[in-house]
Amino acid sequence: MMRVGVISNPRSRRNRDGMDKIRAVLARHGDIAHAELSRMAELPAAVRRFADSGVSLVVVNGGDGTVHAVLSEILNGVLLADPPRLAALPSGMTNLIAVDVGLAGRPDLSLANLLSRVRDGGELTVRRRPVLSLTPAPGARASHGMFFGTGAFYRAVMASRRRIHPTGVRHDLATALSVGLFIAGMLLRRSSPGSPYRGDGMTIRRDGGVARTGTHLGMVATTLERLSMGLDPFWDGTEGPMRYTLLPFPPHRFGSAMVPILLGRPLPWMAGKGYESGRAAELAFTIDCPLVLDGEVYAAPTGAPAVLRADREVEFVTIDG
Numbered sequence: 001m002m003r004v005g006v007i008s009n010p011r012s013r014r015n016r017d018g019m020d021k022i023r024a025v026l027a028r029h030g031d032i033a034h035a036e037l038s039r040m041a042e043l044p045a046a047v048r049r050f051a052d053s054g055v056s057l058v059v060v061n062g063g064d065g066t067v068h069a070v071l072s073e074i075l076n077g078v079l080l081a082d083p084p085r086l087a088a089l090p091s092g093m094t095n096l097i098a099v100d101v102g103l104a105g106r107p108d109l110s111l112a113n114l115l116s117r118v119r120d121g122g123e124l125t126v127r128r129r130p131v132l133s134l135t136p137a138p139g140a141r142a143s144h145g146m147f148f149g150t151g152a153f154y155r156a157v158m159a160s161r162r163r164i165h166p167t168g169v170r171h172d173l174a175t176a177l178s179v180g181l182f183i184a185g186m187l188l189r190r191s192s193p194g195s196p197y198r199g200d201g202m203t204i205r206r207d208g209g210v211a212r213t214g215t216h217l218g219m220v221a222t223t224l225e226r227l228s229m230g231l232d233p234f235w236d237g238t239e240g241p242m243r244y245t246l247l248p249f250p251p252h253r254f255g256s257a258m259v260p261i262l263l264g265r266p267l268p269w270m271a272g273k274g275y276e277s278g279r280a281a282e283l284a285f286t287i288d289c290p291l292v293l294d295g296e297v298y299a300a301p302t303g304a305p306a307v308l309r310a311d312r313e314v315e316f317v318t319i320d321g
Contacts, residue, residue, distance in 0.1 A: 002056045002057050002085075002118060003033075003053065003054050003055050003056055003057070004032050004033070004055065004056075004057045004059060004115065004118055005032070005034070005035070005050040005055035005057070005058050006022075006026065006032060006035070006058075006059040006061055006111070007037065007043070007046060007047075007058060007059070007060055007062070008022060008034065008035070008036045008037065008061040008062065009037055009040070009061065009062035009063070009065075009066040009091070010036060010037070010038075012061070012062040012063045012065075012066060012092045013091070013092050013093045014090070014091040014092065015061065015091050015107075018091070018106075018108060019036075021107075021108035022061055022107060022111060024108070025108050025111050025112045025115070026111075028112075029115050029119070032115065033049070033050060033053060033055060035049070035050070040069055043069055043070065043073050044077060047070070047077060048077075050084070055084060056084050056085065057084055057085045057087060057317060058070065058084050058085070058086050058087070059086075059087045059088075059089065059111065059114065060086060060088050061089045061091050061107060061111070062091050062092055063092015063093055063095060063295070064092055064093075064094065064095065064096050064097050064145075064146075064147070064295050065092065065294055065295045065296055066091075067086070067088050067145075067146075067294065068143070068293060068294035068295070068296055071086075071131060071144040071145060071314065072141075072142070072143045072145075074086075074314075075131065075133075075142075075144045075314075076141060076142060076144070083314055085126065085314075085315045085316065085317050086315070086316050086317070087102070087103055087114060087316065087317040087318070088101065088103065088316065089102065089103055089110055090107060090110075091107045094228065095228075096146070096147050096224065096227060096228065096294075097146050097224065097294070099224075099226060099227060099228050100127075100129075100146075100224040100225055100226040101129055101316035101318060102316070102318065103318060103319060104319075110319075113319060114317070117319065124317050124318070124319060125317070125318045125319060125320045126315050126316070126317055126318075127315070127316045127318060128313055128314070128315050128316075129146070129223055129225075129313065129314060129315075129316060130223040130241035130242065130310040130311075130312070130313050131144050131145070131146065131223060131310065131312045131313065131314050132144065132145050132146060132147075132148055132221065132223055132242065132293065132309070132310055133309045133310070133311055133312060134291065134293050134298065134308050135307045135309075136291060136298045136301055136306045137301060137304060137306065138304045143298070144312065145293040145294035145296075146222060146224050146294060147220070147221075147222045147224060147293070147294055148220065148292065148308055149218065149220040149221075149291075149292045150200075150218060150219050150287055150289050150290070150291045150292065151199075151200045151202075151216055151217055151218030151219055151247075151287065151289050152196035152197075152198070152218035152247070153218045153219070153220050153292060154218075154289055154290050154291070154292050154297070155198070156196050157295065196217075196218070197217075198217075198249075199215040199216065199217060199249030200215065200216060200218075200249075200287050200288055200289045201214075201215055201288060202214065202215070202216045202219070202285055202286065202287040203285060203286045203305070204219075204284070204285040205283070205285070205305070206278075206280050206283055207240070207281055207282055208282065214248070214274075215249045216246055216247060216248060216249055217248060217249040217250075217251050218246075218247050219244065219246050219247070219285075219287075220233065220244065220245050221242050221243065221244035221245075221280075221283065221308060222234070222242070222243055222244075223241060223242055223243070223310050230263075231262050231263070232262075232263060233245050233261050233262055233263075233264055233277075234277050235264045235265065235266050235277045236266075236277050236278045236279075237277070237278035237279035237280075238279065239279055240278070240279030240281050240310075241279070241281060241310035242279065242280050242281065242283070242308070242309075242310035243277070243278075243279055244277065245261070245275075245276065245277040246274075246276040246277070247261070247274075247275060248273060248274030248275060248276075251275075252273035252274070257270055257275060261275070280310075281309065281310055281311070282308070282309045282311075283307070283309075284305040284306070284308075285301070285305050285306060285308075286301050286304075286305045286306070287300060287301065288300055291306060
């Protein structure tokens with residue numbers, strides 16, 4: 001039987017009300033290692049303890065930011081050569097990662113189901129996914145995650161945190177409100193500091209090709225195959241582990257392009273107006289805007305370009321049915 005360890009971030013959105021239920025589940029499984037973090041600085045030591053005790057399945061009880069931190073620690077640290085499998089509980093705000101490769105439903109019930117199946121030798125589903133690796137500057141420690149964005153995406157995330165997260169709404173509703181806020185800002189075309197309607201100068205090189213310089217509304221990239229609410233703002237390309245989309249500035253006929261972008265179904269005229277989407281293994285770029293990886297914000301690259309790669313893979317454990 002595989003050895004399981006659970007890493008909990010009690011400050012994640014759903015854990016603020018549900019952490020006692022998680023503890024109650026774990027109390028019924030006394031052989032499960034549990035690291036409940038009072039601060040994220042405790043994570044490296046927790047991962048080392050798990051490695052030393054032979055943990056082969058790490059359950060992440062937190063949101064996207066917690067999964068991001070665990071991925072970064074595992075892939076940069078002591079478990080680099082033989083990373084464990086991961087299971088992601090939907091305990092955060094939007095839980096993009098859990099939607100695709102995580103456990104569905106209420107976190108405590110999902111955890112109880114998973115632990116029972118592991119104990120009884122029940123069937124588990126394993127999904128192998130490429131993982132993004134972001135190096136924001138030469139020599140910097142790489143961070144690992146599943147969903148990246150900059151430009152308008154960064155500004156939309158910041159606006160969502162100011163206006164939507166404090167309301168306490170969760171999951172698809174939080175995603176819907178965030179998307180709605182972004183669209184409203186775009187359609188109103190207000191270039192105020194908080195508005196997504198603004199261009200950023202960017203130089204980008206795809207898979208070592210010729211560098212291109214221009215003004216873009218924003219960029220997103222992911223190794224996830226499924227997002228919330230049926231959104232899928234990617235199209236074109238059959239090769240490369242990372243999907244990406246670049247939006248031009250100014251965005252030509254954005255009102256007409258908006259829905260096709262969100263559904264990944266571009267209209268024939270869009271390619272000629274700078275709307276670009278495809279696949280890649282590496283993107284190197286400079287942009288005068290902060291970067292966002294799984295909700296964590298990184299400073300804008302200065303001087304040498306930031307590099308986004310999809311050069312590692314991790315196995316995620318889920319339960320179908």
